[in-house]
């Protein structure tokens with residue numbers, strides 16, 4: 001499965017400009033890199049322009065736009081997350097579309113990140129177990145700060161997840177946390193992690209890039225630096241079963257004897 005991660009800069013509070021950038025990069029991934037799956041970062045329509053979300057968050061049109069883009073390019077689009085709004089308020093919501101434009105998954109970020117004041121402007125989602133199938137394999141999506149909640153990811157893994165997508169806007173000075181946590185989630189759950197972070201400045205934050213694809217043994221197959229890039233990796237999802245047979249963590253768990 002050929003996966004392209006779009007590590008990009010995001011124009012602060014400018015959804016139209018960000019759509020233009022996303023379209024250009026998705027086209028490049030599909031046409032030049034022959035990607036079958038394209039992955040975008042977190043909140044790519046607005047960035048963290050939280051005080052203006054009432055005006056600029058998507059009200060449904062962008063979901064249709066993403067579906068059309070997936071259909072037009074015949075690609076599975078793990079469309080990172082977008083700021084969206086309904087009658088109750090705004091959400092940080094991740095979507096996935098199949099190559100025929102069908103919406104495969106929708107996930108609203110559960111853990112809101114206080115250090116960037118998400119809880120003041122966003123409503124948390126309700127369901128932390130959003131799974132979908134790609135190429136006959138079970139996949140899951142979480143968003144950025146969710147990475148710090150291993151129970152959530154373990155619960156997806158117990159549901160059969162073999163590949164986890166992590167769209168993010170993860171800033172400095174926590175690059176070290178980003179790298180370690182992504183690798184830990186891959187090793188402890190014996191699955192692929194595709195973690196896509198943005199680069200550039202937004203508000204007071206400088207985002208640290210280093211998007212990465214990690215295999216179920218914890219090896220980093222590809223890693224970006226701090227510039228815009230498209231990171232393309234061809235992965236073999238059968239590797240998940242091979243690693244799980246070698247060290248049978250899921251068989252050896254004794255959850256009745258832990259206290260959480």
Ligand SMILES: O=C(O)CCC(=O)C(=O)O
Nearest residue numbers: 113144145169170171174
């Ligand atoms: O957990 C962190 O350090 C970063 C999280 C974050 O930036 C986010 O959830 O948007």
